[in-house]
Amino acid sequence: MNTRFNDALTQLPKALADTVSPMLTDHFAGHLSAEQLKELSDQSGLSGAELYLALLPIAATLSYAPISNFFVGAIAHGESGDIYMGANMELVGEALFHSVHAEQSAISHAWLAGEQKLVGITVNYSPCGHCRQFMTELNNNDNLIIRLPEQPAQPLTHYLPYAFGPKDLGMEDGLLDGNDHEMTLDSDDPLVQRALREANASYAPYSKTPAAIVLATESGQVFVGRYAENAAFNPSLPPMQMAINAMARQGIGFDRIHRAILVEGDKGQISFLHSASDALGTISQVQLETYKAQS
Numbered sequence: 001m002n003t004r005f006n007d008a009l010t011q012l013p014k015a016l017a018d019t020v021s022p023m024l025t026d027h028f029a030g031h032l033s034a035e036q037l038k039e040l041s042d043q044s045g046l047s048g049a050e051l052y053l054a055l056l057p058i059a060a061t062l063s064y065a066p067i068s069n070f071f072v073g074a075i076a077h078g079e080s081g082d083i084y085m086g087a088n089m090e091l092v093g094e095a096l097f098h099s100v101h102a103e104q105s106a107i108s109h110a111w112l113a114g115e116q117k118l119v120g121i122t123v124n125y126s127p128c129g130h131c132r133q134f135m136t137e138l139n140n141n142d143n144l145i146i147r148l149p150e151q152p153a154q155p156l157t158h159y160l161p162y163a164f165g166p167k168d169l170g171m172e173d174g175l176l177d178g179n180d181h182e183m184t185l186d187s188d189d190p191l192v193q194r195a196l197r198e199a200n201a202s203y204a205p206y207s208k209t210p211a212a213i214v215l216a217t218e219s220g221q222v223f224v225g226r227y228a229e230n231a232a233f234n235p236s237l238p239p240m241q242m243a244i245n246a247m248a249r250q251g252i253g254f255d256r257i258h259r260a261i262l263v264e265g266d267k268g269q270i271s272f273l274h275s276a277s278d279a280l281g282t283i284s285q286v287q288l289e290t291y292k293a294q295s
């Protein structure tokens, strides 16, 4: 077990702590399979909502919050039965809008892992307005169940009634519906091609600017972020923040970043060139490599 989970484990019922402990390896970044959940349930006697709530201290451990020291953990429940943890992240030295909320982190984690629908989200604090709006972008927004400590499970529509969402801007699809923007890019660099694939899977229905980031360490670890746009614009999660957050979830030091690659569409109305460099500049000396993909 990675020692960063020591404190969290003391907050779990003993049978659960004993069973989950060997799953918290150095590579653990918050993903538990349906099979692992079954084992946790069998051994702890907890199931469903009880189990998710009990696991929140582990999710909160994935937080990187040097400004607030307020550690938020969230768990996204995929349609597959797997769960994906997420936690808040703050970047010292730049404006607060570079922050990632725990709910955004968990949702992006599930999306990057290939989930196509979320059935619920469990959080250790009441989701803020920005997160309620971010969750409204999900393709399953009408049926998404929110679980909080000390509260009955409620659909997202309870937490955000009269919501403004994709349908108001004429969109039928939502976040987590599959995308293929079919952009191309002439490069034989495998990391650039990876960034292109992620950009092609990104979600940018309003600005029509698909984009993705790849961060790579010298030892070959790769962390990606796909742009996840929002109908209300400001709660959109930019690709650099998503990629940095993926690294933070795994507890990998930002000084390990060796290359940072941005691929974005050439016909969009916006660009991440400046904002991605700004965010990267707070945690790394590495210069952002930028590419425009042909659409």
Ligand SMILES: O=c1ccn([C@H]2C[C@H](O)[C@@H](CO)O2)c(=O)[nH]1
Binding pocket: 065, 068, 070, 072, 087, 088, 089, 090, 099, 100, 101, 102, 103, 125, 126, 127, 128, 129, 131
């Ligand atoms: O719904 C919420 C509310 C707040 N935070 C984070 C953002 C910031 O890092 C810290 C203080 O607001 O908590 C979340 O992750 N989710």
Ligand SMILES: [Zn+2]
Binding pocket: 101, 102, 103, 127, 128, 129, 130, 131, 132
């Ligand atoms: Zn929030």
